[in-house]
Amino acid sequence: xxxxxLPCSHRTISAxxxxxxxxxxxxxxxxxxxxxxxxxxxxMPELAFxxxxxxxxxxxxxxxxxxxxxLFFGFTSCPDICPATLQKLSRAVxxxxxxxxxxxxxxxxxxxxxRDTPERIDSYVSxxxxxxxxxxxxxxxxxxxxxRYRTTFGYDEPDAEGNYNVSHSGAVYVFDREGKARLLIRxxxxxxxxxxxxxxxxxxx
Amino acid sequence: xxxxDYLVPYDFSPLTIxxxxxxxxxxxxxxxxxxxxxxxxxxxxLVIVVGVMLCYGVMQTRFDYYSQYMFFVHRGQHLxxxxxxxxxxxxxxxxxxxxxxxxxxxxxxxxALIPLGWVYRFLQHPAIxxxxxxxxxxxxxxxxxxxxxxxxxxxxxVMNWSMLLDGMLFWWxxxxxxxxxxxxxxxxxxxxLLLAVVAIPQMILGxxxxxxxxxxxDVYEVCGRAWPMPPETDQLLGGLLTWIPPAMMSIxxxxxxxxxxxxxxxxxxxxxxxxxASHS
Numbered sequence: 118x119x120x121x122x123l124p125c126s127h128r129t130i131s132a133x134x135x136x137x138x139x140x141x142x143x144x145x146x147x148x149x150x151x152x153x154x155x156x157x158x159x160x161m162p163e164l165a166f167x168x169x170x171x172x173x174x175x176x177x178x179x180x181x182x183x184x185x186x187x188l189f190f191g192f193t194s195c196p197d198i199c200p201a202t203l204q205k206l207s208r209a210v211x212x213x214x215x216x217x218x219x220x221x222x223x224x225x226x227x228x229x230x231x232r233d234t235p236e237r238i239d240s241y242v243s244x245x246x247x248x249x250x251x252x253x254x255x256x257x258x259x260x261x262x263x264x265r266y267r268t269t270f271g272y273d274e275p276d277a278e279g280n281y282n283v284s285h286s287g288a289v290y291v292f293d294r295e296g297k298a299r300l301l302i303r304x305x306x307x308x309x310x311x312x313x314x315x316x317x318x319x320x321x322x
Numbered sequence: 323x324x325x326x327d328y329l330v331p332y333d334f335s336p337l338t339i340x341x342x343x344x345x346x347x348x349x350x351x352x353x354x355x356x357x358x359x360x361x362x363x364x365x366x367x368l369v370i371v372v373g374v375m376l377c378y379g380v381m382q383t384r385f386d387y388y389s390q391y392m393f394f395v396h397r398g399q400h401l402x403x404x405x406x407x408x409x410x411x412x413x414x415x416x417x418x419x420x421x422x423x424x425x426x427x428x429x430x431x432x433x434a435l436i437p438l439g440w441v442y443r444f445l446q447h448p449a450i451x452x453x454x455x456x457x458x459x460x461x462x463x464x465x466x467x468x469x470x471x472x473x474x475x476x477x478x479x480v481m482n483w484s485m486l487l488d489g490m491l492f493w494w495x496x497x498x499x500x501x502x503x504x505x506x507x508x509x510x511x512x513x514x515l516l517l518a519v520v521a522i523p524q525m526i527l528g529x530x531x532x533x534x535x536x537x538x539x540d541v542y543e544v545c546g547r548a549w550p551m552p553p554e555t556d557q558l559l560g561g562l563l564t565w566i567p568p569a570m571m572s573i574x575x576x577x578x579x580x581x582x583x584x585x586x587x588x589x590x591x592x593x594x595x596x597x598x599a600s601h602s
Contacts, residue, residue, distance in 0.1 A: 287543060
Protein backbone atom coordinates (compact mmCIF):
# COMPACT_ATOMS: atom_id res chain seq x y z
CA UNK A 118 0.00 0.00 0.00
CA UNK A 119 1.47 3.31 -1.01
CA UNK A 120 1.30 6.05 1.53
CA UNK A 121 1.38 8.82 -1.06
CA UNK A 122 -2.12 9.99 -0.31
CA LEU A 123 -2.03 9.20 3.36
CA PRO A 124 0.17 11.59 5.26
CA CYS A 125 -0.94 10.12 8.60
CA SER A 126 0.25 6.82 9.97
CA HIS A 127 -1.98 3.76 10.19
CA ARG A 128 -2.26 4.22 13.92
CA THR A 129 -3.46 7.83 13.62
CA ILE A 130 -6.08 6.79 11.08
CA SER A 131 -7.30 3.91 13.23
CA ALA A 132 -7.50 6.24 16.23
CA UNK A 133 -9.44 8.78 14.16
CA UNK A 134 -11.87 6.08 12.98
CA UNK A 135 -12.39 4.87 16.53
CA UNK A 136 -12.97 8.41 17.76
CA UNK A 137 -15.42 9.09 14.93
CA UNK A 138 -17.40 5.97 15.74
CA UNK A 139 -17.48 6.83 19.45
CA UNK A 140 -18.80 10.30 18.64
CA UNK A 141 -21.43 8.68 16.42
CA UNK A 142 -22.42 6.30 19.19
CA UNK A 143 -22.46 9.11 21.71
CA UNK A 144 -24.90 11.05 19.55
CA UNK A 145 -27.32 8.18 19.76
CA UNK A 146 -27.81 8.40 23.48
CA UNK A 147 -30.48 10.95 24.17
CA UNK A 148 -31.81 12.00 27.53
CA UNK A 149 -34.32 9.18 27.44
CA UNK A 150 -33.44 8.00 30.94
CA UNK A 151 -36.16 10.40 32.14
CA UNK A 152 -38.81 8.15 30.66
CA UNK A 153 -39.82 4.63 31.48
CA UNK A 154 -41.08 4.18 27.94
CA UNK A 155 -38.90 4.53 24.90
CA UNK A 156 -38.52 8.15 23.76
CA UNK A 157 -39.53 8.27 20.09
CA UNK A 158 -39.53 12.07 19.65
CA UNK A 159 -38.43 12.85 16.13
CA UNK A 160 -38.40 9.22 15.07
CA MET A 161 -42.02 9.05 13.99
CA PRO A 162 -44.52 11.35 12.25
CA GLU A 163 -47.34 13.07 14.11
CA LEU A 164 -50.66 11.35 14.70
CA ALA A 165 -52.90 11.18 11.62
CA PHE A 166 -55.72 8.79 10.74
CA UNK A 167 -59.21 8.62 9.33
CA UNK A 168 -61.08 5.60 10.66
CA UNK A 169 -64.54 4.46 11.68
CA UNK A 170 -65.76 4.93 15.23
CA UNK A 171 -67.98 2.60 17.24
CA UNK A 172 -71.18 4.28 16.02
CA UNK A 173 -70.07 3.95 12.42
CA UNK A 174 -69.02 7.62 12.21
CA UNK A 175 -65.73 8.82 10.68
CA UNK A 176 -63.12 9.77 13.28
CA UNK A 177 -59.98 11.71 12.42
CA UNK A 178 -56.89 12.31 14.52
CA UNK A 179 -57.58 16.06 14.76
CA UNK A 180 -60.88 15.36 16.55
CA UNK A 181 -58.87 13.90 19.41
CA UNK A 182 -56.35 16.78 19.55
CA UNK A 183 -55.76 18.34 22.94
CA UNK A 184 -55.65 14.94 24.57
CA UNK A 185 -52.68 12.76 25.33
CA UNK A 186 -53.39 9.74 23.17
CA UNK A 187 -52.33 6.17 23.72
CA LEU A 188 -52.57 4.38 20.39
CA PHE A 189 -52.80 0.61 20.44
CA PHE A 190 -53.38 -1.88 17.62
CA GLY A 191 -55.18 -5.14 18.39
CA PHE A 192 -58.30 -7.25 17.83
CA THR A 193 -61.15 -8.19 20.15
CA SER A 194 -60.65 -11.97 19.83
CA CYS A 195 -57.07 -11.50 21.04
CA PRO A 196 -56.38 -14.08 23.75
CA ASP A 197 -53.59 -12.38 25.71
CA ILE A 198 -51.76 -9.20 24.65
CA CYS A 199 -54.75 -6.96 23.92
CA PRO A 200 -56.76 -7.58 27.12
CA ALA A 201 -53.59 -7.41 29.22
CA THR A 202 -52.46 -4.14 27.62
CA LEU A 203 -55.87 -2.50 27.74
CA GLN A 204 -56.25 -3.53 31.35
CA LYS A 205 -52.86 -2.05 32.17
CA LEU A 206 -53.54 1.22 30.32
CA SER A 207 -56.95 1.50 31.92
CA ARG A 208 -55.46 1.09 35.40
CA ALA A 209 -52.71 3.61 34.62
CA VAL A 210 -55.30 6.16 33.47
CA UNK A 211 -57.93 5.51 36.17
CA UNK A 212 -55.73 6.63 39.03
CA UNK A 213 -54.54 9.81 37.36
CA UNK A 214 -55.63 13.15 38.89
CA UNK A 215 -59.11 13.95 37.56
CA UNK A 216 -58.12 16.86 35.26
CA UNK A 217 -55.43 14.75 33.72
CA UNK A 218 -57.59 11.67 33.46
CA UNK A 219 -60.14 13.45 31.27
CA UNK A 220 -57.29 14.67 29.05
CA UNK A 221 -56.00 11.20 28.36
CA UNK A 222 -57.47 8.94 25.75
CA UNK A 223 -56.82 5.30 24.93
CA UNK A 224 -57.23 4.76 21.18
CA UNK A 225 -57.78 1.09 20.39
CA UNK A 226 -57.54 0.33 16.66
CA UNK A 227 -58.83 -3.08 15.64
CA UNK A 228 -56.84 -4.56 12.76
CA UNK A 229 -59.37 -7.36 12.32
CA UNK A 230 -62.30 -5.56 10.61
CA UNK A 231 -63.61 -8.91 9.32
CA ARG A 232 -64.73 -10.01 12.75
CA ASP A 233 -64.68 -6.75 14.70
CA THR A 234 -67.88 -4.84 14.01
CA PRO A 235 -68.21 -1.35 15.54
CA GLU A 236 -70.67 -2.73 18.13
CA ARG A 237 -68.31 -5.49 19.12
CA ILE A 238 -65.42 -3.03 19.51
CA ASP A 239 -67.68 -0.71 21.49
CA SER A 240 -68.60 -3.32 24.08
CA TYR A 241 -64.97 -4.44 24.18
CA VAL A 242 -63.35 -1.07 24.89
CA SER A 243 -66.06 0.20 27.24
CA UNK A 244 -65.50 -2.92 29.35
CA UNK A 245 -61.95 -1.73 30.02
CA UNK A 246 -62.19 2.04 30.40
CA UNK A 247 -64.45 5.02 29.89
CA UNK A 248 -61.38 6.86 28.56
CA UNK A 249 -60.99 4.44 25.67
CA UNK A 250 -62.31 4.79 22.14
CA UNK A 251 -62.40 1.95 19.63
CA UNK A 252 -61.73 2.42 15.93
CA UNK A 253 -61.39 0.31 12.85
CA UNK A 254 -61.58 0.75 9.09
CA UNK A 255 -61.10 -0.87 5.74
CA UNK A 256 -57.92 -2.90 5.48
CA UNK A 257 -56.08 -0.37 3.24
CA UNK A 258 -56.70 2.43 5.77
CA UNK A 259 -55.44 0.19 8.58
CA UNK A 260 -52.40 -0.80 6.53
CA UNK A 261 -51.60 2.85 5.89
CA UNK A 262 -51.86 3.77 9.55
CA UNK A 263 -49.76 0.83 10.70
CA UNK A 264 -47.13 1.56 8.04
CA ARG A 265 -46.97 5.16 9.23
CA TYR A 266 -45.99 3.90 12.67
CA ARG A 267 -43.62 1.23 11.34
CA THR A 268 -45.78 -1.63 12.44
CA THR A 269 -47.82 -4.27 10.69
CA PHE A 270 -50.33 -7.03 11.24
CA GLY A 271 -50.93 -10.39 9.63
CA TYR A 272 -53.53 -13.13 9.70
CA ASP A 273 -53.07 -16.83 10.32
CA GLU A 274 -54.98 -19.47 8.35
CA PRO A 275 -58.45 -19.97 9.95
CA ASP A 276 -59.01 -23.28 11.77
CA ALA A 277 -62.05 -25.57 11.33
CA GLU A 278 -64.28 -23.19 13.34
CA GLY A 279 -63.10 -20.17 11.37
CA ASN A 280 -60.98 -18.81 14.24
CA TYR A 281 -57.66 -17.33 13.33
CA ASN A 282 -54.82 -15.59 15.07
CA VAL A 283 -53.69 -12.06 14.18
CA SER A 284 -50.12 -10.85 14.62
CA HIS A 285 -49.95 -7.20 15.61
CA SER A 286 -47.87 -4.67 17.49
CA GLY A 287 -47.60 -5.22 21.23
CA ALA A 288 -46.56 -1.64 21.88
CA VAL A 289 -48.52 1.47 22.77
CA TYR A 290 -47.67 4.68 20.93
CA VAL A 291 -48.05 7.79 23.06
CA PHE A 292 -48.81 11.12 21.37
CA ASP A 293 -48.84 14.45 23.18
CA ARG A 294 -51.63 17.04 23.03
CA GLU A 295 -50.35 18.41 19.71
CA GLY A 296 -50.21 14.95 18.20
CA LYS A 297 -46.43 14.59 18.26
CA ALA A 298 -45.14 11.05 18.70
CA ARG A 299 -43.44 10.94 22.10
CA LEU A 300 -43.17 7.54 23.70
CA LEU A 301 -43.37 3.89 22.89
CA ILE A 302 -44.62 1.79 25.77
CA ARG A 303 -43.23 -1.70 25.64
CA UNK A 304 -45.47 -4.52 26.86
CA UNK A 305 -43.29 -5.21 29.91
CA UNK A 306 -43.80 -1.76 31.51
CA UNK A 307 -45.78 -1.76 34.77
CA UNK A 308 -48.92 0.26 35.46
CA UNK A 309 -46.95 2.49 37.81
CA UNK A 310 -44.24 3.19 35.23
CA UNK A 311 -46.82 4.05 32.58
CA UNK A 312 -48.63 6.39 34.97
CA UNK A 313 -45.39 8.19 35.88
CA UNK A 314 -44.70 8.80 32.20
CA UNK A 315 -48.23 10.06 31.57
CA UNK A 316 -48.01 12.51 34.46
CA UNK A 317 -44.60 13.77 33.31
CA UNK A 318 -45.91 14.21 29.79
CA UNK A 319 -49.02 16.05 30.95
CA UNK A 320 -47.03 18.37 33.20
CA UNK A 321 -44.70 19.56 30.47
CA UNK A 322 -47.42 20.61 28.02
CA UNK B 323 -52.09 -10.20 -3.79
CA UNK B 324 -51.27 -10.14 -7.48
CA UNK B 325 -47.74 -10.60 -8.83
CA UNK B 326 -47.58 -6.88 -9.53
CA ASP B 327 -48.17 -6.12 -5.84
CA TYR B 328 -45.02 -8.04 -5.01
CA LEU B 329 -42.96 -6.00 -7.46
CA VAL B 330 -44.03 -2.49 -6.48
CA PRO B 331 -42.04 -0.81 -3.69
CA TYR B 332 -43.45 -1.13 -0.17
CA ASP B 333 -41.80 2.12 0.84
CA PHE B 334 -41.40 4.12 -2.35
CA SER B 335 -38.05 5.95 -2.39
CA PRO B 336 -37.52 8.19 -5.44
CA LEU B 337 -33.85 8.69 -4.55
CA THR B 338 -33.25 4.94 -4.55
CA ILE B 339 -35.02 4.39 -7.85
CA UNK B 340 -33.21 7.31 -9.51
CA UNK B 341 -29.84 6.02 -8.22
CA UNK B 342 -30.38 2.52 -9.58
CA UNK B 343 -31.66 3.81 -12.92
CA UNK B 344 -28.64 6.14 -13.23
CA UNK B 345 -26.16 3.36 -12.42
CA UNK B 346 -27.64 1.05 -15.05
CA UNK B 347 -28.04 3.90 -17.57
CA UNK B 348 -24.41 5.02 -17.22
CA UNK B 349 -23.21 1.43 -17.44
CA UNK B 350 -25.34 0.83 -20.54
CA UNK B 351 -24.20 4.08 -22.16
CA UNK B 352 -20.57 3.22 -21.49
CA UNK B 353 -21.04 -0.27 -22.93
CA UNK B 354 -22.52 1.02 -26.17
CA UNK B 355 -20.05 3.86 -26.67
CA UNK B 356 -16.79 2.29 -25.53
CA UNK B 357 -14.26 0.72 -27.91
CA UNK B 358 -15.28 -2.86 -28.74
CA UNK B 359 -11.97 -4.39 -27.60
CA UNK B 360 -12.45 -3.19 -23.99
CA UNK B 361 -16.12 -4.07 -23.81
CA UNK B 362 -16.99 -6.69 -21.17
CA UNK B 363 -18.52 -9.94 -22.45
CA UNK B 364 -22.16 -10.84 -21.99
CA UNK B 365 -21.40 -13.02 -18.95
CA UNK B 366 -19.89 -10.08 -17.07
CA UNK B 367 -22.75 -7.81 -18.10
CA LEU B 368 -25.23 -10.38 -16.82
CA VAL B 369 -23.39 -10.66 -13.49
CA ILE B 370 -23.40 -6.91 -12.83
CA VAL B 371 -27.06 -6.56 -13.84
CA VAL B 372 -28.01 -9.44 -11.53
CA GLY B 373 -26.00 -7.85 -8.70
CA VAL B 374 -27.59 -4.43 -9.16
CA MET B 375 -31.10 -5.85 -9.56
CA LEU B 376 -30.73 -8.01 -6.44
CA CYS B 377 -29.94 -4.88 -4.42
CA TYR B 378 -32.82 -3.04 -6.05
CA GLY B 379 -35.12 -5.98 -5.40
CA VAL B 380 -34.51 -6.10 -1.67
CA MET B 381 -34.95 -2.31 -1.37
CA GLN B 382 -37.84 -1.51 -3.67
CA THR B 383 -40.18 -4.50 -3.82
CA ARG B 384 -42.41 -6.35 -1.38
CA PHE B 385 -39.22 -7.95 -0.03
CA ASP B 386 -38.60 -4.69 1.82
CA TYR B 387 -41.91 -5.09 3.67
CA TYR B 388 -40.90 -8.50 5.00
CA SER B 389 -37.46 -7.11 5.87
CA GLN B 390 -39.06 -4.46 8.06
CA TYR B 391 -41.20 -6.89 10.02
CA MET B 392 -39.19 -10.10 10.17
CA PHE B 393 -35.74 -10.18 11.69
CA PHE B 394 -34.50 -13.07 9.59
CA VAL B 395 -35.69 -11.45 6.34
CA HIS B 396 -33.95 -8.25 7.43
CA ARG B 397 -30.73 -10.26 7.85
CA GLY B 398 -31.28 -11.67 4.36
CA GLN B 399 -31.72 -8.14 3.04
CA HIS B 400 -28.41 -7.04 4.54
CA LEU B 401 -26.74 -10.20 3.29
CA UNK B 402 -27.60 -9.07 -0.22
CA UNK B 403 -26.90 -5.34 0.30
CA UNK B 404 -23.61 -5.80 2.16
CA UNK B 405 -22.35 -9.04 0.63
CA UNK B 406 -23.91 -10.79 -2.35
CA UNK B 407 -24.93 -7.77 -4.46
CA UNK B 408 -21.62 -5.90 -4.10
CA UNK B 409 -19.67 -9.15 -4.60
CA UNK B 410 -21.39 -9.75 -7.94
CA UNK B 411 -20.89 -6.12 -8.96
CA UNK B 412 -17.17 -6.21 -8.08
CA UNK B 413 -16.61 -9.63 -9.70
CA UNK B 414 -18.18 -8.43 -12.94
CA UNK B 415 -15.22 -6.04 -13.21
CA UNK B 416 -16.91 -2.83 -14.34
CA UNK B 417 -13.50 -1.09 -14.37
CA UNK B 418 -13.17 -0.75 -18.20
CA UNK B 419 -16.63 0.83 -18.36
CA UNK B 420 -15.80 3.15 -15.46
CA UNK B 421 -12.50 4.13 -17.10
CA UNK B 422 -14.29 4.92 -20.33
CA UNK B 423 -16.94 7.00 -18.55
CA UNK B 424 -14.20 8.79 -16.62
CA UNK B 425 -12.48 9.67 -19.90
CA UNK B 426 -15.65 11.51 -20.94
CA UNK B 427 -15.56 13.83 -17.91
CA UNK B 428 -14.20 17.29 -18.68
CA UNK B 429 -10.77 18.05 -17.12
CA UNK B 430 -12.24 20.89 -15.02
CA UNK B 431 -14.82 18.58 -13.48
CA UNK B 432 -12.14 15.94 -12.91
CA UNK B 433 -10.11 18.42 -10.90
CA ALA B 434 -13.20 19.14 -8.77
CA LEU B 435 -13.49 15.40 -8.14
CA ILE B 436 -9.98 15.15 -6.65
CA PRO B 437 -11.15 15.61 -3.00
CA LEU B 438 -13.56 12.72 -3.60
CA GLY B 439 -10.49 10.66 -4.46
CA TRP B 440 -8.94 11.54 -1.10
CA VAL B 441 -12.04 10.45 0.76
CA TYR B 442 -12.09 7.26 -1.30
CA ARG B 443 -8.45 6.45 -0.53
CA PHE B 444 -9.02 7.13 3.16
CA LEU B 445 -12.01 4.78 3.22
CA GLN B 446 -10.10 2.15 1.25
CA HIS B 447 -7.23 2.02 3.71
CA PRO B 448 -7.30 -1.69 4.70
CA ALA B 449 -7.63 -0.92 8.42
CA ILE B 450 -10.44 1.61 7.87
CA UNK B 451 -12.21 -0.57 5.31
CA UNK B 452 -12.31 -3.65 7.53
CA UNK B 453 -13.21 -1.56 10.59
CA UNK B 454 -16.09 0.03 8.67
CA UNK B 455 -17.23 -3.28 7.23
CA UNK B 456 -17.52 -5.02 10.59
CA UNK B 457 -18.28 -1.82 12.50
CA UNK B 458 -21.38 -1.06 10.44
CA UNK B 459 -22.75 -4.57 11.00
CA UNK B 460 -22.23 -4.22 14.75
CA UNK B 461 -23.49 -0.64 14.78
CA UNK B 462 -26.83 -1.37 13.11
CA UNK B 463 -27.26 -4.61 15.06
CA UNK B 464 -26.54 -2.96 18.38
CA UNK B 465 -29.98 -3.43 20.04
CA UNK B 466 -30.84 0.23 20.91
CA UNK B 467 -29.65 1.45 17.49
CA UNK B 468 -31.43 -1.37 15.72
CA UNK B 469 -34.61 -0.47 17.59
CA UNK B 470 -34.43 3.16 16.44
CA UNK B 471 -33.52 2.21 12.88
CA UNK B 472 -36.57 0.00 12.59
CA UNK B 473 -38.84 2.69 14.05
CA UNK B 474 -37.64 5.66 12.04
CA UNK B 475 -38.17 5.68 8.31
CA UNK B 476 -35.21 8.03 7.75
CA UNK B 477 -32.81 5.98 9.85
CA UNK B 478 -33.98 2.84 8.11
CA UNK B 479 -33.00 4.26 4.74
CA VAL B 480 -29.67 5.52 6.08
CA MET B 481 -29.02 2.02 7.42
CA ASN B 482 -29.75 0.24 4.15
CA TRP B 483 -27.85 2.71 2.00
CA SER B 484 -24.84 2.73 4.31
CA MET B 485 -24.73 -1.06 4.14
CA LEU B 486 -24.92 -1.06 0.35
CA LEU B 487 -22.28 1.65 -0.14
CA ASP B 488 -19.92 0.10 2.39
CA GLY B 489 -20.44 -3.33 0.81
CA MET B 490 -19.45 -1.91 -2.57
CA LEU B 491 -16.32 -0.24 -1.14
CA PHE B 492 -15.17 -3.32 0.74
CA TRP B 493 -15.75 -5.90 -1.97
CA TRP B 494 -14.24 -3.63 -4.58
CA UNK B 495 -11.11 -3.42 -2.44
CA UNK B 496 -11.08 -7.22 -2.22
CA UNK B 497 -11.90 -8.04 -5.85
CA UNK B 498 -10.06 -5.11 -7.44
CA UNK B 499 -9.32 -6.60 -10.88
CA UNK B 500 -5.94 -4.85 -11.14
CA UNK B 501 -2.90 -6.85 -10.20
CA UNK B 502 -1.08 -5.57 -7.10
CA UNK B 503 2.18 -6.13 -8.98
CA UNK B 504 1.48 -3.65 -11.72
CA UNK B 505 -0.78 -1.17 -9.88
CA UNK B 506 -1.33 0.18 -6.39
CA UNK B 507 -4.19 -2.28 -5.79
CA UNK B 508 -4.09 -4.09 -2.45
CA UNK B 509 -1.75 -7.11 -2.32
CA UNK B 510 -3.31 -10.57 -2.48
CA UNK B 511 -1.98 -11.54 0.94
CA UNK B 512 -3.57 -8.50 2.53
CA UNK B 513 -6.86 -9.17 0.74
CA UNK B 514 -6.93 -12.73 2.10
CA LEU B 515 -6.04 -11.45 5.55
CA LEU B 516 -8.87 -8.89 5.45
CA LEU B 517 -11.39 -11.54 4.42
CA ALA B 518 -10.36 -13.74 7.33
CA VAL B 519 -10.30 -10.81 9.77
CA VAL B 520 -13.83 -9.62 8.92
CA ALA B 521 -15.24 -13.16 9.01
CA ILE B 522 -14.41 -13.76 12.68
CA PRO B 523 -16.44 -10.92 14.29
CA GLN B 524 -19.38 -11.74 12.02
CA MET B 525 -19.27 -15.36 13.16
CA ILE B 526 -19.11 -14.28 16.80
CA LEU B 527 -22.08 -11.94 16.40
CA GLY B 528 -24.10 -14.55 14.48
CA UNK B 529 -23.36 -17.21 17.08
CA UNK B 530 -24.28 -14.80 19.87
CA UNK B 531 -27.68 -14.16 18.28
CA UNK B 532 -28.25 -17.88 17.61
CA UNK B 533 -27.44 -18.92 21.17
CA UNK B 534 -29.03 -15.94 22.95
CA UNK B 535 -31.58 -17.19 25.51
CA UNK B 536 -33.72 -14.06 25.56
CA UNK B 537 -34.94 -11.72 22.86
CA UNK B 538 -32.03 -9.63 21.56
CA UNK B 539 -34.12 -7.66 19.07
CA ASP B 540 -37.54 -7.03 20.59
CA VAL B 541 -38.49 -4.37 18.04
CA TYR B 542 -40.10 -7.08 15.88
CA GLU B 543 -42.09 -8.16 18.91
CA VAL B 544 -43.07 -4.60 19.68
CA CYS B 545 -43.96 -3.64 16.12
CA GLY B 546 -45.62 -6.82 14.97
CA ARG B 547 -44.38 -9.49 12.61
CA ALA B 548 -45.37 -9.87 8.98
CA TRP B 549 -46.98 -13.17 9.90
CA PRO B 550 -47.33 -14.94 13.24
CA MET B 551 -44.02 -16.76 13.76
CA PRO B 552 -42.47 -17.72 17.10
CA PRO B 553 -39.96 -14.96 18.00
CA GLU B 554 -37.29 -17.54 18.91
CA THR B 555 -37.50 -19.08 15.43
CA ASP B 556 -37.21 -15.66 13.80
CA GLN B 557 -34.19 -14.77 15.92
CA LEU B 558 -32.55 -18.16 15.35
CA LEU B 559 -32.92 -17.92 11.57
CA GLY B 560 -31.65 -14.32 11.62
CA GLY B 561 -28.64 -15.35 13.68
CA LEU B 562 -27.83 -18.18 11.29
CA LEU B 563 -28.03 -15.77 8.34
CA THR B 564 -25.61 -13.44 10.14
CA TRP B 565 -23.26 -16.29 10.95
CA ILE B 566 -23.01 -18.85 8.15
CA PRO B 567 -23.42 -17.19 4.72
CA PRO B 568 -21.00 -14.29 5.46
CA ALA B 569 -18.41 -16.79 6.72
CA MET B 570 -18.90 -18.84 3.58
CA MET B 571 -18.55 -15.75 1.42
CA SER B 572 -15.27 -14.88 3.10
CA ILE B 573 -13.98 -18.38 2.34
CA UNK B 574 -15.20 -18.20 -1.27
CA UNK B 575 -13.53 -14.79 -1.55
CA UNK B 576 -10.28 -16.22 -0.23
CA UNK B 577 -10.46 -19.04 -2.79
CA UNK B 578 -11.07 -16.59 -5.63
CA UNK B 579 -8.11 -14.43 -4.57
CA UNK B 580 -5.90 -17.49 -4.11
CA UNK B 581 -6.76 -18.65 -7.60
CA UNK B 582 -5.84 -15.27 -9.03
CA UNK B 583 -2.62 -15.11 -7.03
CA UNK B 584 -1.66 -18.61 -8.22
CA UNK B 585 -2.42 -17.74 -11.82
CA UNK B 586 -0.20 -14.70 -11.62
CA UNK B 587 2.61 -16.60 -9.91
CA UNK B 588 5.67 -16.36 -12.07
CA UNK B 589 3.84 -14.50 -14.83
CA UNK B 590 4.71 -10.97 -13.82
CA UNK B 591 7.85 -10.30 -11.92
CA UNK B 592 8.17 -7.05 -10.01
CA UNK B 593 11.90 -7.40 -10.37
CA UNK B 594 12.21 -6.44 -13.99
CA UNK B 595 13.97 -3.16 -14.57
CA UNK B 596 10.98 -1.10 -15.66
CA UNK B 597 8.79 -1.98 -12.69
CA UNK B 598 11.65 -1.76 -10.28
CA ALA B 599 12.15 1.82 -11.37
CA SER B 600 8.49 2.65 -10.88
CA HIS B 601 8.38 0.96 -7.48
CA SER B 602 11.35 2.62 -5.90
